[in-house]
Amino acid sequence: QVRLQESGPGLLRPSQTLSLTCAVSGGSLNSDADYWTWIRQPAGKGLEWIGRIHSSGSSTYNPSLRGRVTMSLDTSNSQFSLELTSVTAADTAVYFCARDRVLLPHNFLDSWGQGILVTVSS
Amino acid sequence: AIWMTQSPSLVSGSTGDRVTISCRMSQGIRSYLAWYQQKPGKAPELLIYGGSTLQSGVPSRFSGSGSGTDFTLTISGLQSEDFATYYCQQYFSFPWTFGQGTKVDIK
Numbered sequence: 446q447v448r449l450q451e452s453g454p455g456l457l458r459p460s461q462t463l464s465l466t467c468a469v470s471g472g473s474l475n476s477d478a479d480y481w482t483w484i485r486q487p488a489g490k491g492l493e494w495i496g497r498i499h500s501s502g503s504s505t506y507n508p509s510l511r512g513r514v515t516m517s518l519d520t521s522n523s524q525f526s527l528e529l530t531s532v533t534a535a536d537t538a539v540y541f542c543a544r545d546r547v548l549l550p551h552n553f554l555d556s557w558g559q560g561i562l563v564t565v566s567s
Numbered sequence: 568a569i570w571m572t573q574s575p576s577l578v579s580g581s582t583g584d585r586v587t588i589s590c591r592m593s594q595g596i597r598s599y600l601a602w603y604q605q606k607p608g609k610a611p612e613l614l615i616y617g618g619s620t621l622q623s624g625v626p627s628r629f630s631g632s633g634s635g636t637d638f639t640l641t642i643s644g645l646q647s648e649d650f651a652t653y654y655c656q657q658y659f660s661f662p663w664t665f666g667q668g669t670k671v672d673i674k
Contacts, residue, residue, distance in 0.1 A: 492611065492654055494663040507662040509568075541610055551617045552658040553601050557610035 447472030449542050449558035457565045463529040467542030467558055474520045475500045480545035481518065481525040482554060485538040493538075497545050498525060532565045539563075569593050569657050573666035579674040584645045588653055588669045592636040596659035602631055602640045605668075606651045614653075615640065645671070 453465035467481070474481065483495040496506035498516040506514045515528045529536060540563055544556040570593040580586050590600065598618035603611035613622045615631040618638055628643045642649055650673055655666040 491667050492656075492665040494656075494665070496662075505661050509662070543610075548616075551599065551620075552663075553613055553616035553622070554603070554611070554656070555613045555622065557612070560610055 447544055447556045449544065449556060451540060451542050451558045451561040453561060453563070455562055455564060457532050457563065459533050459565055459567055460531055461565075463527070463532050463536065463540075463563055463565075465527045465540055465542075465561065465563070466524050467526070468522075468524045469544075470523065472544070472556075474518055474523055474525065477501075478547050480547070480552075481516075482543045482545045483516065483527045484541045484543060484554070485536075486541070486560075487538045495527065495529075495540075534565050537563065537565045568662055569596065569660060569664055571655055571657060571664060571666040573653075573655055573669050575669060576667065577670045577672065579672055580645045581674045582645055582647060584674075586642045586645055586649075586671060588640040588655075588671075590633075590638045590640070590655035590666050592638075592657060595635045596657045598634045599657060599659040600631075600633070600638050601656045601658065602629075603654045603656065604649075604651045605654065611654060642671070 448470045450468045480497040480499050482497040498504040513530045518525045539560040541560045542558045543554045546555045572591045574589045600618045602615040605611040619631045630641045652668045652670045
């Protein structure tokens with residue numbers, strides 16, 4: 446059973462860069478069948494897909510984040526990361542990492558981290 | 568982006584009730600829809616993908632149906648552990664998007 450765990454700073458100032466890491470255990474980041482994904486959820490609100498990355502280097506991001514997002518993989522340390530630049534209060538949310546499993550023709554988010562609260566405040 | 572409308576936003580039920588949640592898409596997505604359950608303070612958990620395929624380990628009282636633009640999640644025989652918020656999610660086209668959520672609470 447794959448397990449995911451987010452880590453990173455919980456408080457940022459506006460205009461700073463959010464950097465989060467997701468440690469993966471019980472599974473391989475090199476699996477062709479898996480994409481590694483970030484999703485966020487503002488308090489009391491719904492879920493927003495941020496993007497995903499594959500071990501091939503392929504990545505897809507949500508256009509709503511206007512080029513502020515970068516994801517990367519560190520297979521040697523079995524972790525993947527999210528960077529979100531120029532944060533504002535609107536980026537305050539619980540951030541989840543998740544595995545996006547491909548079982549053609551379907552995709553599904555079948556394993557999730559517990560989530561980490563990131564607050565942007567001056 | 569594909570938008571989805573979940574309804575109702577809140578449904579109140581009692582143990583043993585049958586509950587249905589609807590998810591309507593802004594355009595057809597074949598059967599590329601998943602359903603998730605989220606309890607307070609926890610990550611979502613996958614229930615169904617492909618519109619109707621039950622994820623391993625999910626109780627059979629959960630079922631999904633639909634294709635194209637209209638999908639339904641049904642809980643047949645509500646249990647105490649089912650009181651939670653449910654989200655639909657499309658993976659037909661990027662960006663993946665989620666419905667607004669339906670909270671199932673105790674009547």
